[in-house]
Amino acid sequence: MNFDDTPQEAAFRAEAKAWIAANAPKQYEDELRKSSLGRLVLSGANVLDVAKAWQKKKADAGWACLHWPKEYGGRGSSPIERVIWQQEEGEFGKLSRVFIIGHGMCGPTMMAYASEEQKRHYLPPLASGENIWCQLFSEPAGGSDVAGLRTRAERDGDDWIVNGQKIWTSGAHYSDYGILITRTDPTVPKHKGLTMFFLDMKSKGVEIKPIKQANGQSEFNEVYFTDVRIPDSQRLGKVDDGWNVSLTTLMNERMSIGASVATGFPELFDYCSNLMLDDGLAIDDRAVRAKLANWAVRASGLKYTAFRSISALSRGERPGPENSIGKLVAGSMIQEVATYALDLQGAAGVVSDPAQAEIEGKFQAMLLRSPATRVEGGTDEILRNIIAERVLGLPGDIRVDKDVPFNKIPTKGRG
């Protein structure tokens, strides 16, 4: 049990710190500090351009995708070095958001299933941010039940022809490539007839439509496939074995545990430390303190749970389903935190105009974005099922469609 850096870790930290101090885009540090879930605005600059420039600079100096092998654009670092980097990168880490899916999920899936030549071709520009990747899994008929997906891929010579629709694809509108799961055999039970591919998002027949979200922004998209041709050489894993490939992707999502999940707590604590209520600072109010303390221990519990996972990774253990806890706790917490911050503002909490609202409307933006955190990447309910079944060993849900050929599953006419 030791929180201190070993001499090697201390040396790594010093090197990272010095490089970041000399190279980070400091002109944006203030605005990044003020940004939070639901709002990232850099005045006079396009966030995507700034993010790509920072990623490229890191890659050129060997600081991109630290845990990836060097030949694929990484640094071959240990899990702990990755955490040290994240601690030192601080606010600038918020610029990595557009790369999370590519680096955390698509890259590792390519590493596991693409040919050596493909890995050397596609991974370095993914690491350096020159190419952005997205993940095409969810569909209108398959969200939590992702294996219920209906996008068809049919063999045609050396190619596959893809038709169908994906939804909730983060960043599809600025992505260069994507990994795509399709149905290749509808006559077998749903998990058995799936196949995974990767594709160029500029392929003919791919149409991307941004979704206008409930908070007015558009991070997610609908992606339509009309006779899209994908070479068989871009298949990942065996034909009809796409479900197992997708499990690799999802397990690697859990590897991204070092990336701390936003809880909103540090923002709320700062806010309460400065907010004057009628009878003094908010943080001196007993009711406020009790609320803060409850969220403080949850935020800290998540932080040290992640540290325990990293220690386990360092010992060579694989990240397991217990890592589902991070988003489960943080997702509902950030929503509660935002709601409470507005409660403290009274009627004025309703004003979201950044020019008028408290701390530029940060908590208003957070409130409106927060429902999505409880849904994206596994709903609260799916995460609880994962913990109950795969950590605690409770029985799986009764699945009435498990052994039924996919094309015989009732659809109430929506198939």
Add this chain to the structure above:
Amino acid sequence: MNFEFSDDQKQLRDQARRFLAEKCPPKAVRAVLEGNALYDKALWQGLAEMGFLGVAIPEEFGGTGAGHLELCVIAEEMGRALAPVPFSSTVYLAAEALMLAGSSEQKQKWLPKIASGEAIGTLALFEGTGNPSPQAVKLSAANGVLNGVKKPVADGAIADFAIVAARNGSSGRETDIALYLVDLKAGGVEAKTLANLDPSRNQAELHFKDCKAEPLGAANEGWSILSRVLDRAAVLMAFEQVGGADRALEMGRDYALDRIAFGRPIGSFQAVKHMLADMYVSATLARSNCYYGAWALSTNAGELPEAAATARISATQAFQHCAKNNIQVHGGMGFTWEFDCHLYYRRSNALALGLGSLSYWEDQLIDRMRKKNAA
């Protein structure tokens, strides 16, 4: 960074778990809960023989000198087994106070007896309703004698000695509070057992009447010593609570797998699964906070006050949450005297109050976080 107990410490945990499984089954807890004995004497002696009572006491004072990480490991097992012995009073409070502030004579006199199981100690702080505060200490110290009443005092009716918080000044500041060491068998103190939420542990009222007492630590530093003792005990108690939370969760899980209703195990219903998943979440968050507390305790880090409050709050919540929902998973059977669920429910609520309640520690945590941010 390495955020895990060492292999040796894990071995110690296995050893303690095996020992307690044999010497402290639920039957032994019930023997104290239902009987006249105030604690399990045979178990106490057994713990001494295993070296568990002196695990954090230096060898020169009769302990094994292993350290506080090892004590955390044992504490977790004591919580898991609901050990009906005065372990927390003696080891987390009395021994820690002696090690922090005792003179070498005091340490020489009492620490070896703690390690060998000959002496039971406790802390006499509370005087009725309320949380730890210098203002609440009314028991007076004058001319080397104490007068007043302390209640509740954990294990007060079985302790051989007590560390007593007393008022020896009238400036109105916390420097008015001093600590005293009292040999409870030397006369001047009358102990009366109080019926309490968890009868597997003793709670008592102590009447001090012209009771002879020797100072422990400097006279004007009583409150500051006490605060440090409470922080250290908070981490250790949190481990005990996490041990209890984990066991309550396991009991609920096992029952959900075993009990059939509507033609299927009740653990296959999402309402039950999700309740158990949430218990797992709170126990896990608490465990992680405890690990941080253990590190701060064992290294005497500047972060200890904040880490201790965090671990204490988190573990209190987790044990209460798991113990009450364990009853819920069990349904009606969970509310019978025969099932062990109520033993955990009782203990979880008693431990939640013992070192100051949740609201006290919440307040402390925010104070400490502010101090850190200001620094």
